[in-house]
Amino acid sequence: MSENNNQENNNMERRELLKGLATVPVFGLFLLNLWQKMRRDAIKKSNILSNLVQENSEPAVIKGLSDSRHLNIGIIGYGGRGSHLIRGAGFATKGWTDTVAENAKKNKLDKQFETFMTQEDLNCSLIGVCDLFDVRANQGLDASINEIRPGGKPRSMATRYRHYTELLANDEIDAVIVATPDHWHARIAMDAAKAGKHVYCEKGLTRTFDEAIALHDIVKETGITFQLGHQNRQVEANEKAKQIIRQGLLGKINLVELATNRNSPWGAWVWNIHPKGNAKTIDWDTFQEPSPNKFPFGEEALKRFFRWRCWFDYGTGLSGDLLSHDFDAINQIMDLGIPKYASSTGGIYFYKDGRDVPDVWNATFEYPDKDLTVLYSATLSSNEPRGNRIMGHDATMQMGGQSGGGSIHGFIVTADSESTQYKERLEQGIINTKYPIYTYSPGSKQIDGVTSATSRYFANKGLLYTYREGKRVDPTHLHIKDWLDSIRSGSQPKCNIDVALHEAVTCHMATESYLQGRRIEWDPKKRALV
Amino acid sequence: MKNNLSGNDAYAGSQLNGIVILRVLIGWHFLYEGISKLINPYWSSAAYLLDSKWIFSSLAKTIVSNPTLLGISDFVNMWGLTLVGASLLLGLFSRYSALVGMGFVLLYYLFAPPFLGLEYSKPGEGSYIIVNKNLIEACALWVLYSFPTGHVIGLDRFFAKSESN
Numbered sequence: 001m002s003e004n005n006n007q008e009n010n011n012m013e014r015r016e017l018l019k020g021l022a023t024v025p026v027f028g029l030f031l032l033n034l035w036q037k038m039r040r041d042a043i044k045k046s047n048i049l050s051n052l053v054q055e056n057s058e059p060a061v062i063k064g065l066s067d068s069r070h071l072n073i074g075i076i077g078y079g080g081r082g083s084h085l086i087r088g089a090g091f092a093t094k095g096w097t098d099t100v101a102e103n104a105k106k107n108k109l110d111k112q113f114e115t116f117m118t119q120e121d122l123n124c125s126l127i128g129v130c131d132l133f134d135v136r137a138n139q140g141l142d143a144s145i146n147e148i149r150p151g152g153k154p155r156s157m158a159t160r161y162r163h164y165t166e167l168l169a170n171d172e173i174d175a176v177i178v179a180t181p182d183h184w185h186a187r188i189a190m191d192a193a194k195a196g197k198h199v200y201c202e203k204g205l206t207r208t209f210d211e212a213i214a215l216h217d218i219v220k221e222t223g224i225t226f227q228l229g230h231q232n233r234q235v236e237a238n239e240k241a242k243q244i245i246r247q248g249l250l251g252k253i254n255l256v257e258l259a260t261n262r263n264s265p266w267g268a269w270v271w272n273i274h275p276k277g278n279a280k281t282i283d284w285d286t287f288q289e290p291s292p293n294k295f296p297f298g299e300e301a302l303k304r305f306f307r308w309r310c311w312f313d314y315g316t317g318l319s320g321d322l323l324s325h326d327f328d329a330i331n332q333i334m335d336l337g338i339p340k341y342a343s344s345t346g347g348i349y350f351y352k353d354g355r356d357v358p359d360v361w362n363a364t365f366e367y368p369d370k371d372l373t374v375l376y377s378a379t380l381s382s383n384e385p386r387g388n389r390i391m392g393h394d395a396t397m398q399m400g401g402q403s404g405g406g407s408i409h410g411f412i413v414t415a416d417s418e419s420t421q422y423k424e425r426l427e428q429g430i431i432n433t434k435y436p437i438y439t440y441s442p443g444s445k446q447i448d449g450v451t452s453a454t455s456r457y458f459a460n461k462g463l464l465y466t467y468r469e470g471k472r473v474d475p476t477h478l479h480i481k482d483w484l485d486s487i488r489s490g491s492q493p494k495c496n497i498d499v500a501l502h503e504a505v506t507c508h509m510a511t512e513s514y515l516q517g518r519r520i521e522w523d524p525k526k527r528a529l530v
Numbered sequence: 531m532k533n534n535l536s537g538n539d540a541y542a543g544s545q546l547n548g549i550v551i552l553r554v555l556i557g558w559h560f561l562y563e564g565i566s567k568l569i570n571p572y573w574s575s576a577a578y579l580l581d582s583k584w585i586f587s588s589l590a591k592t593i594v595s596n597p598t599l600l601g602i603s604d605f606v607n608m609w610g611l612t613l614v615g616a617s618l619l620l621g622l623f624s625r626y627s628a629l630v631g632m633g634f635v636l637l638y639y640l641f642a643p644p645f646l647g648l649e650y651s652k653p654g655e656g657s658y659i660i661v662n663k664n665l666i667e668a669c670a671l672w673v674l675y676s677f678p679t680g681h682v683i684g685l686d687r688f689f690a691k692s693e694s695n
């Protein structure tokens with residue numbers, strides 16, 4: 001009887017234990033599945049990349065170099081771009097700092113103010129401002145003394161110069177930023193180089209081909225430190241892309257497609273005519289001095305002064321403004337140099353406002369020695385984000401322009417279904433053409449308030465923000481820093497005069513093709529367009 | 531049917547099995563949601579919060595714009611989901627974790643409810659109007675809270691037993 005009882009008790013206890021632990025096997029099943037999934041993912045990852053991608057760390061932030069020598073800088077052309085460059089050097093107008101500080105209070109995602117204030121102090125002073133429009137010149141002076149800046153109170157207030165030659169005559173100025181319209185770039189930059197000033201020049205390098213060659217040679221002769229304003233050179237994504245292409249992840253590349261899409265009057269250079277712009281506040285005669293066609297001061301002149309990108313008299317439209325950026329980025333990634341042939345076509349199809357530069361424009365560049373065609377396609381009347389594509393036999397790299405995903409200037413690499421390199425892995429199902437084999441999205445854990453269509457355009461191209469040590473920085477600031485650091489150390493900045501010449505000649509070949517209606521050939525021996 | 535916390539035979543067999551299976555499945559779901567976030571170094575609650583609509587959208591933006599708050603949000607989500615999941619699956623403290631889990635999914639629901647007129651940038655994985663799977667899962671967890679099973683099938687049984695002893 002007691003034996004029966006014992007057995008019953010044992011049975012009870014066993015049942016108790018079983019009931020208590022009943023779901024533990026399910027937990028084990030879960031862990032088994034989790035382990036299998038993690039192992040599969042790891043094998044997949046290692047198979048896909050199989051030593052192809054060596055994870056290099058991000059570019060180091062060079063510190064301390066700024067302390068070595070204080071530099072005095074001057075700005076020639078304090079307009080929209082000029083003021084951005086000067087902010088990159090650490091000086092902003094009171095109006096700007098107030099506005100962005102206010103914006104940051106209203107919208108917590110707006111990090112412009114924080115990004116500016118946490119910029120490295122570049123140990124320089126803005127001591128000279130030259131602009132042909134009084135309002136902007138005064139803004140430049142205001143920026144030079146605004147105490148709201150990284151690094152605190154500025155050392156001195158800038159002097160205003162009416163003509164750039166007066167600014168260059170100031171011996172205290174070490175370096176100048178040239179952010180005038182393109183038709184003034186070459187003359188100012190060459191005079192600055194001859195005066196021994198280091199030069200940061202905005203893109204496009206020059207208005208004409210001849211000017212580009214002349215400027216290149218003067219910079220070489222004088223040995224000044226020259227930086228062209230392609231801040232994409234500082235963007236981490238481009239360096240990562242370069243590394244991946246070098247490692248052969250894409251296979252043989254025969255076609256590169258670059259695209260510009262904008263769809264707003266601002267994006268089409270229909271910029272505001274400043275209400276205070278008049279014959280007294282604008283030095284119109286000096287403005288149009290180097291341009292082929294002259295106009296008396298009046299309504300037309302005002303339009304041309306404030307919307308100069310719309311005319312070949314002052315710039316080269318899409319070519320110098322936007323192709324130049326995309327070309328320089330692809331030149332940075334693939335070391336292309338100058339193409340053998342260029343041809344382009346387009347027209348003024350949307351903005352029939354008196355401009356003479358095309359608003360829809362397509363160009364092709366041939367590199368027979370590299371078995372490569374580069375295609376550039378631009379429209380100013382559609383915002384469709386096409387992004388840039390580097391198409392290889394084994395995989396395609398899509399940069400920017402991805403819809404959804406929230407990717408800011410990242411890229412994805414997707415295998416090609418007919419790839420030779422990935423054939424086996426495609427057959428085994430390890431690589432799937434529906435999913436990227438490599439994704440690069442910097443700062444993916446960071447969020448920003450870049451909202452307007454135009455700033456999103458730039459952000460997708462990586463022109464607004466990049467990341468260093470996990471912190472968001474403005475590449476324009478890094479580009480100015482690179483230039484100032486190079487001046488101090490005597491090294492070459494990232495967008496030096498040699499790569500600047502690649503950009504200029506390539507863009508001018510395409511512009512000339514449009515203007516002349518024929519294919520343009522580059523003769524590298526004679527350094528001439530044929 | 532009686533809702534009796536200590537009775538072993540409070541539920542009929544199929545009732546008990548049904549509720550335990552529900553608990554295990556929801557636990558499994560939570561556990562994997564949590565662990566998949568823990569092992570993904572790129573995961574962040576920011577994308578979800580940024581797309582938040584309705585009454586919590588400004589709170590969501592505050593969290594996203596503050597790295598500390600976002601860090602807390604990420605941490606709470608990753609570990610919260612994992613612990614609730616393990617707890618439901620094993621039947622350990624499962625009554626409380628049902629309540630916590632219900633809080634989680636209700637918040638997910640309220641941060642992005644499928645109401646008329648609210649447009650989300652990411653398309654949902656199904657078709658919903660007012661009712662979505664989050665709301666249903668929250669209700670299922672309410673049921674689990676109201677009809678606890680951990681003390682019958684689960685590790686809670688050992689605690690319930692030692693208490694009654």
